[in-house]
Amino acid sequence: DVRPMGRTAAGVRAATLESEDDRVIGMVCIARADANLLVVSEKGYGKRSSIEDYRITRRGGKGVKTINITEKTGKLVAIKEVVDNDDLMIINKSGISIRISVNELRVMGRATQGVRLIKLNEEDAISSVEKYRKWMAMLLKQILNQNLTKIKIELNLKLKMKKIVVLMFGVLPFVAFGQKEIKPNVGNAEKALKAGKIDEAKAIIDATTASQEFMVDKKGGPSKNAAKAWFLKGVIYAAIDTTSNEKFKSLVPEGFPIAKEAFEKSKELDKDKTPSFVSDAMGFPIMNAQVTGILAQSYFNKAIASYQDDKDYKKAFAFTEKTIYFIPDDTTILMNAGVFFAPAAEEYDKAVDLIKKYQAKGGKSSDAYIVLVDIYYNKKKNNEEALKILQQAKKDYPQNGDFLQTELSIYLNEKKYDVAKQMVEASLKKDPNDAQQLYLLGRLQQETGESEKAKATYSKVLASDPKNFDAAAMLADLYWKDAKVEKDKMGSLGNSKADLAKALELDKIYVEKLKIALPFVEACEKISPDDVNVLYSLLTIYGDLDIQPGVARVKKRLKTLGEDVD
Structure with missing residues (x-):
């Protein structure tokens, strides 16, 4: 859609911004087949979504919502094309940086809030986000800094013991x-x-x-x-x-x-x-327990070195297993081994065993459930077990909405729309005005062939959020499809006298349905006046209804946006 032009040319509009305060934060080219789109907000929230969730539009449009912006999340600051093996380096304005693995972030729906990537002070914000194609090295350095200190405390390693380490x-x-x-x-x-x-x-x-x-x-x-x-x-x-x-x-x-x-x-x-x-x-x-504690720490240091310096994840996990031999009930080591080291070494069965042992010993990290679900759903392809784990996770962490959204995503991916719809409906009983859940319900109703119900649901979304372009666009599309049914019928007719007579009757119905669809498409234009897809739809409808002033107005607008129209 972007034609070649001279070096000094002003160019054409790529996207229409919502307001004067809006800004373009980035652009990505999708070059890898297994890539997802990752976005990060200024208050430390982020998520990755499937590329398939973003419909292809012509340039000049406003696009679609990629994250649910709230006061809690803050505005978007970064967009990246990522795959599982990438790392993210996030830097705060206060000078704090963190490196996390993309593999830790599950794929979520396009218009969701995302999850917290980093905890920020109230006055702090994300300054920059960079993608790095090395897996979790800095994360493990954090584990070393944080968890080895905890191990030392738990094992009562006093100053005289540190001297003994040197000797031993x-x-x-x-x-x-x-x-x-x-x-x-x-x-x-x-x-x-x-x-x-x-x-x-x-x-x-x-x-x-x-x-x-x-x-x-x-x-x-x-x-x-x-x-x-x-x-x-x-x-x-x-x-x-x-x-x-x-x-x-x-x-x-x-x-x-x-x-x-x-x-x-x-x-x-x-x-x-x-x-x-x-x-x-x-x-x-x-004490013998102190000696074995020192040995455990020494082996865990070797695990970190193998991971961070040698990038030998299997060797790192082998050292972690040796660590566990000396302190088999230490939940910190069990959690790190099951959640980080074993998956990195692709030892998924061992990861499951270690996480279950960690939980049996009283481990409370919700990350353990997230990794279990990922292993069963993405690695073992055992959807049934993944869903069982999610049920338990929801029971143990009733306030964590991420587990509910993950379960819903699985049902959507598996095209179990009826089950997904039941979940959304249950969520709406708690909050009937949740625009995000209402929109999702509308999409599910479409998938299950309940077009009229979907229209009513999208109308509810617009009643609470009149500028919700996605809901407006889906509603307009449904009414346009109603009219298109009649147009397709006319196209299938021949030139016989009977067919011509039938075509006249169908044309009347088509015109009436176009008139019904028109206000909804015009509503989309009001929300996003420079969306070329909407403008082309209007051009078609105005033309078929022979509304020439409308045709002239839309053509003029398209030309202003750089479109080549007659």
């Missing part, structure tokens, strides 16, 4: 222990570990746990230090598994399986009777 995980300079004879001695193994000599500690603990004389007492049972030896071996091999020292790291290809086996043997022997197996440099005991 081999960040001290490497010291070779030479070729001296290695004798079984759990105390020496612990001493070497504290000194940062992880290679020496490994050699001693391996010799210790392999020694029948040390591990078995005279009666053939486990010795008094057997459980401690296995526990210390678990700590040493976990230190090897998580250290950044390449010399220590090369001591064993994979330290975790050996560490896990050692911890399990220690538990089997001790049955959690001993609260502490190791001590700090001052000789004070370190």
Whole structure:
């Protein structure tokens, strides 16, 4: 619709703005087949919608509503073409930025309010939104900053424990222990570990746990230090598994399986009777729970590094699973593993199991339900289970309208219009004047062949919102289709005398129905006077009714808008 013209030309009108205060905030070219349209408002709300929700119009029109603007959302500030693998970088006027994954934002209806993307102070607002094609790295950095702090608090990691972390995980300079004879001695193994000599500690603990004389007492049972030896071996091999020292790291290809086996043997022997197996440099005991908490944090740090630096999502999730081994009931880790890490690694079954465990442990994040629905609906294609989850989500979060809208979207996508209509009608019982729900009801009534009811519903929308162009356009379209039925009948007739006589009768009916449709199309023009689609519809009706002043007026207006009309 935009003809080529010279470099210095003024151009033609692309879109008609609503008022003098209105502004164009952006333009996107849809280049990817799986793309959606994302919009963001100044108060931190946003949503993405299917491209199919936007009908193709001629240039110069006012377009269609893309988000329900309220005082709560503020005005639009950005529009982007996005796909699931994109990230969004959102920057506030106060200088705060956040990076989120597009995959977290479900596809919603075109004229909805959207969901909150970022919490803002009352005086703050969105300054800029940029699309970035890397998935969730900054989000995980936020998780690290926020949730690892929480883990430290929950595990009571005091200052002296932080010092022990340095000793336990081999960040001290490497010291070779030479070729001296290695004798079984759990105390020496612990001493070497504290000194940062992880290679020496490994050699001693391996010799210790392999020694029948040390591990078995005279009666053939486990010795008094057997459980401690296995526990210390678990700590040493976990230190090897998580250290950044390449010399220590090369001591064993994979330290975790050996560490896990050692911890399990220690538990089997001790049955959690001993609260502490190791001590700090001052000789004070370190609780076993504190040690495993430190190991959990170390593995989670590795998970973050693998995700953010290496972009290796499967490796990151593997480290997260190791974290969970040490703190299996920590809801923070369970939530992050199920909601973020597992889906990123495409481990959807594990994500479901982790989220369910998180919820069973008392986890309350509504994001868990959102991810579950996404997995079952979009990944597993199990619509029935997705809907069951939504029912539970609505029960647990009755004030969260997003779950209701998600359920409605599923019914619409599945073309279950009757069910969707029942939901909308139930919503309207609570608020009979909800223009958005009324408009949706009208669309559903059209889909189910209830044209007359749809007309009445659109009229209700316009009664409460006279400038609602979408409702006005749908109402005008319904009446125009009524007239078009008669016109199509005339077009199917032949040239016989009987057909000509019938055509005259049909033409009378057509004219009467056109006269009925005309005020509704004219109402659309009043709402959006530069919408070329509306103007062309008026041109057709004025022409068929032989209203020449109207024809002349509309042609003049179209030419003003840059249209080539005779």
